[in-house]
Amino acid sequence: MAEPSLDTHKSPKIKRNGPSLTLKQSKYLFVYLCLLLPLIFYICIRIAPTLYTFNIGFREWNILSPEKPFVGFDNYVTLANDPIFKKSLWNTVIFIVFGVSGQVLIGLLIALLLQRINKFVGVFRVIYFIPYVTSIVAVSWVFRWLFMNNGIINEFLVNLGIPPQLFLNSPDQAIYIIIGTMIWQGLGFQMVIFLAGLENIPKMFYEAAEVDGANSWNKFKSITLPLLNPTIVFSVVIGSINFIQVSFTQVVNMSVDSAGGPLHSTISIVVYIYQLAFRQYSMGLASAATVILFLFILALTIFQMKVLSKKFDY
Amino acid sequence: MDKKTKSFVVYTLLILGTIIMIFPFVWMVSTSLKSALDVYTLSIIPENPTLENYRRIFLDSLFGKWFLNSIIVATVTTISVVFFDSLVGYIIAKFKFIGKGIIFIAILSTLMVPTEMLIIPWYLMSSEFGWTDSYWGLLFPGLMTGFGVFLMKQFMESIPDDLLDAARIDGLGEFKIFIKVAIPQVWPAISALFIFSFLSNWNAFLWPLIVTDSSSLYTLPVGLSFFASGEFESRWELIMAGATITALPLILVFFLLQKHIIKGITLTGMK
Numbered sequence: 212m213a214e215p216s217l218d219t220h221k222s223p224k225i226k227r228n229g230p231s232l233t234l235k236q237s238k239y240l241f242v243y244l245c246l247l248l249p250l251i252f253y254i255c256i257r258i259a260p261t262l263y264t265f266n267i268g269f270r271e272w273n274i275l276s277p278e279k280p281f282v283g284f285d286n287y288v289t290l291a292n293d294p295i296f297k298k299s300l301w302n303t304v305i306f307i308v309f310g311v312s313g314q315v316l317i318g319l320l321i322a323l324l325l326q327r328i329n330k331f332v333g334v335f336r337v338i339y340f341i342p343y344v345t346s347i348v349a350v351s352w353v354f355r356w357l358f359m360n361n362g363i364i365n366e367f368l369v370n371l372g373i374p375p376q377l378f379l380n381s382p383d384q385a386i387y388i389i390i391g392t393m394i395w396q397g398l399g400f401q402m403v404i405f406l407a408g409l410e411n412i413p414k415m416f417y418e419a420a421e422v423d424g425a426n427s428w429n430k431f432k433s434i435t436l437p438l439l440n441p442t443i444v445f446s447v448v449i450g451s452i453n454f455i456q457v458s459f460t461q462v463v464n465m466s467v468d469s470a471g472g473p474l475h476s477t478i479s480i481v482v483y484i485y486q487l488a489f490r491q492y493s494m495g496l497a498s499a500a501t502v503i504l505f506l507f508i509l510a511l512t513i514f515q516m517k518v519l520s521k522k523f524d525y
Numbered sequence: 526m527d528k529k530t531k532s533f534v535v536y537t538l539l540i541l542g543t544i545i546m547i548f549p550f551v552w553m554v555s556t557s558l559k560s561a562l563d564v565y566t567l568s569i570i571p572e573n574p575t576l577e578n579y580r581r582i583f584l585d586s587l588f589g590k591w592f593l594n595s596i597i598v599a600t601v602t603t604i605s606v607v608f609f610d611s612l613v614g615y616i617i618a619k620f621k622f623i624g625k626g627i628i629f630i631a632i633l634s635t636l637m638v639p640t641e642m643l644i645i646p647w648y649l650m651s652s653e654f655g656w657t658d659s660y661w662g663l664l665f666p667g668l669m670t671g672f673g674v675f676l677m678k679q680f681m682e683s684i685p686d687d688l689l690d691a692a693r694i695d696g697l698g699e700f701k702i703f704i705k706v707a708i709p710q711v712w713p714a715i716s717a718l719f720i721f722s723f724l725s726n727w728n729a730f731l732w733p734l735i736v737t738d739s740s741s742l743y744t745l746p747v748g749l750s751f752f753a754s755g756e757f758e759s760r761w762e763l764i765m766a767g768a769t770i771t772a773l774p775l776i777l778v779f780f781l782l783q784k785h786i787i788k789g790i791t792l793t794g795m796k
Contacts, residue, residue: 238699239622242616256647256665257643257671258634259646260646260650264642264646321542327532327535338543346749346772348728349768349769352749352764352765356552363552398546456639469754504641
């Protein structure tokens with residue numbers, strides 16, 4: 212080690228700020244001083260508000276009234292009988308199922324294709340990644356413009372002899388256009404994760420398989436897929452959380468009435484929470500809905516971790 | 526299939542995908558350069574390209590102000606996140622002290638709570654303390670993150686204790702050791718955290734929408750959303766000029782920091 216030789220001429224410095232504090236004391240002082248501000252932050256801005264939300268969920272409270280009477284599970288019963296809430300929950304499931312599977316499958320496909328080529332890999336990777344690093348609101352409006360009744364996609368369809376579609380004005384199509392926009396934007400992230408996962412698989416496995424005469428599909432099924440499993444679990448979990456949270460920005464900016472229309476066909480749970488709290492000012496109901504959202508995310512994450520990491524046990 | 530056909534198919538698929546990825550941007554910029562008369566002519570190259578739309582949105586709306594607000598909010602929160610998250614991560618990774626376990630678990634548990642669950646209390650707090658419609662109101666929820674602490678702790682653990690002790694013997698104070706010895710050791714993680722934080726704060730929509738009332742305090746996403754759905758509805762040439770201004774800065778930053786960004790995502794994905 213080279214350090215001891217440095218010691219000899221630097222050692223007097225210890226004495227300069229030495230006698231008042233021992234090394235141990237100065238460590239403790241540093242630790243607690245530096246943690247003070249972050250701890251206040253985490254307690255006041257993250258932990259206390261979480262507990263407060265649970266509390267308000269049990270109260271009937273319109274923001275204008277000074278009283279917040281305790282009503283037990285009334286808010287949860289109201290939500291359970293609310294068709295719009297049920298619709299928003301169901302839509303959130305659709306967002307996750309179609310969005311995440313689309314993103315993971317296409318992201319994996321692109322990563323596999325990129326692995327097979329030698330030229331322009333960097334260029335392709337950058338192009339596929341760009342949508343991820345751009346403004347979500349801007350992208351929402353660009354897609355809204357593309358899918359307008361008199362927009363370019365309809366013009367293209369007409370040229371192919373297909374009748375123009377209602378797209379965002381159609382209760383059947385709107386949610387899938389929003390999901391498509393979200394897949395398009397998040398694809399690059401999944402691709403990068405999969406490229407890294409693929410790179411971590413040792414080449415010798417494939418070489419050995421080739422000696423045994425395995426074809427591409429066999430190699431994919433029995434080497435790539437099982438060894439990529441941790442990456443897939445990560446992608447699905449991250450993707451699901453993103454789809455739940457991000458679906459607010461896209462839905463508000465792409466739905467025809469900016470409130471999850473037409474006919475609540477695109478409303479997500481976060482959009483509905485926003486409407487309950489900041490349009491109807493029912494803070495109690497809205498808080499109960501966020502508690503359900505929290506439990507939903509928690510259950511989903513645990514379920515995915517358990518199921519997906521077991522499926523391809525090796 | 527022989528090798529040549531195979532690689533032909535692969536390249537064709539990739540190029541098709543490329544067109545799908547790029548076309549919306551091309552169409553956005555193309556529309557933004559068209560005059561109001563040409564906007565429904567569906568040619569990609571505008572017949573009479575004009576910058577008039579850009580001039581108009583800066584003169585007739587507060588786009589300049591929104592741009593500035595976004596820069597301020599994203600920069601301040603990002604610097605705060607990078608500083609505090611790496612400091613806390615470093616302390617949890619490298620020091621033994623009473624309460625460490627509880628503190629780490631408390632911070633980790635905040636990761637499980639979706640932001641959506643906190644906005645109602647944040648809003649009530651902001652009204653109570655007079656933080657609504659102010660820069661402080663826009664900033665305070667984003668000043669630290671649980672994700673960053675977790676990420677930095679993972680990386681700080683890999684710094685050898687000997688290195689830190691050597692610095693202590695050299696007489697460096699604890700804070701200087703953090704800045705001058707620890708930080709340079711985890712530079713890739715720092716830049717990844719910087720980029721993620723900037724990106725998510727630049728894109729933040731729900732909270733700025735709730736906490737701001739006066740249009741002069743909007744950030745770009747909120748401003749663009751109101752601009753596009755309000756007075757200028759269906760003026761696609763103006764909306765696309767606004768979208769271009771909102772989208773472009775991030776794309777430029779991406780080209781500058783491309784390698785760090787992709788490496789950063791890979792790193793966080795693997796840890």
